[in-house]
Amino acid sequence: MEKVNAIPSLTWHRLRVNEASEKGAFPPVPRRGWGAGDVTLVKVPRGITVDEDEPIACEELESGLGQYGDRLISENANSRWAVTVEKKIKNPLIIEDSVAAGCACVTCGSVYAVAGSALKIIHIFRGDEGVSQSLTRIYLEEGAQVELCEIQLLGAAVSRHCGVAAFGQAGSQFRYTRMELGGAVTVCGAKAVLSARSAAFDMACAYMGTGDEYLDFNDVANHIGRETGSEMHVFGVLGGTADKILRGTIDFRPGAGRSVGHESESVILMSPGVRNRTVPLILCGEEEVEGQHAASAGRLDEDALYYLNARGISPEEARRLMIEAGFRPVADRIPDAKLRDEVLEELGRRIASL
Amino acid sequence: MSTPLLKIEGLHVSVDEKEILHGVDLEIGAGQVHVLMGPNGTGKSTLVSAVMGDPRFTVTEGRIYFKGEDVTEAKTDERARMGMFLSFQAPQEIPGITLENFIRTACGAVSGKQPKLFAFRRELREQMARLGLDESYAERYLNVGFSGGEKKKSEILQLLMMKPALALLDETDSGLDVDAVRTVTEGIKAWHNAENSLLIITHNAKILEGLDVDHVHVLSKGLIVRQGGAELVREITEGGFASVKEED
Ligand SMILES: Nc1ncnc2c1ncn2[C@@H]1O[C@H](COP(=O)(O)OP(=O)(O)OP(=O)(O)O)[C@@H](O)[C@H]1O
């Protein structure tokens, strides 16, 4: 029952990859709770409603972390936010979580997107020490479009757990961007349920693991409706003795005919000491589906590095550029130019110290 | 006589333990245009790769001097910063780095200071227009999805922006349609002056039209077998390599 980031099927039993290891366990909740949290709704665009309570439809959703993790976060949250969106909103809602030594920010958020509405959300996580946990649950009615962009800029001493749950009705689109640049322990799980015809899930994730960091990802696309689509693409760079596991599941349920799901991961390994595991899983409960998976892991492309050198760019700079290049398509999805520049700058700093 | 811009002395080059070049001598003076011809697989690309310092090629004997300095052991990026430029026969595709960003970084690397954005953009646009590359390509990832000809134009665009002292063009004309070859030649002419030099590898005389060729070198089986003036280009394109080798 205390499993975190568990894969939906126990195929890889012997490899011990079915769920997060002890390194990815939740830190114990202090007897008196987490204390005060520091979450700010930095920018609230006009036209959305900030709610007092979480909609019941959202409460019932499960994230990739699983029931146990979801409950730990939702029951012990020290900050909460909930919004309802009823029309198409252009400017993004920007939320910022901050942690510091001895402080935790445990945030439970929810979005209810009414039929035909659209909303972009940027959620930033900052701070050098402490505990950062978040659970974001999103309900999309017919044709609703929600874009969630989570940017994690935490320091190397933060324990981080992040769950995302989305439920999409017919024709809805959930676009999810995740950038994980820091954290001693990073455990993230996103799950999208494509409940009816033509619902779509589009995820792009980029991560960086250095030192002896532990990174654990569990992402799931549940295809229930016909002609549903999922794209889950991940880029990562690992250095030092970082230990990473990524579980990516495309689950075609009976009735999900003519659905399409693609997943991929490309990892750059900067040191021989890293541990890199990828567990792709495509479950076919339906005949007429297309599921594809691709993975690559290795050092930086020597030919590309040489090409950059031939243009006067030093080997160190070329290495930095090549890593940045992997992050770029993910960073380009951040719907705010100022934040995007800040992220790229921070990224440059972190790559330099890889 | 002033120091030649590039001087190659008795160069032996191996790849995977196999010797490809068996002692090549070549001198290019400032402002000169040289042409390197020769049958497929004789080592033309190997020669320019060794001059550029491609780590896959090992110089086992001989020296390379650039601007009077011995660069035989210098790293590729150092040679580039000294003013050497190689237009690749098969340019790399690099997803995630836009053409504009790449060229700006490269210009910054060779000049020692990052070019001012506004002036840089204006010049980039001008040069792109000159080469018939649509403006939108500046924001595309480097060579990704470019056609064969567009990749070659992207190489020449880099040449025009980086303004090197020596350009080594490895079959820049192959894959270009007739009009594109003319456009590229025009671009090269606009950059070429009394100080900077060219070494052009080609199987075709078209790219040389309008350029004053000073010297032609014919490479065969890893050795320069014939040297001469511009007239050699015609002999070869009309009579093939057999017609020129015998005279050696
Ligand atoms: N990286 C490499 N590994 C192994 N052999 C190589 C490599 N590069 C070149 N060679 C070999 O060296 C020889 C010369 O090749 P090179 O590319 O220099 O010829 P070229 O004169 O440029 O020919 P082309 O006109 O076809 O471009 C060939 O036999 C080729 O197979």
Ligand SMILES: [Mg+2]
């Ligand atoms: Mg060649």
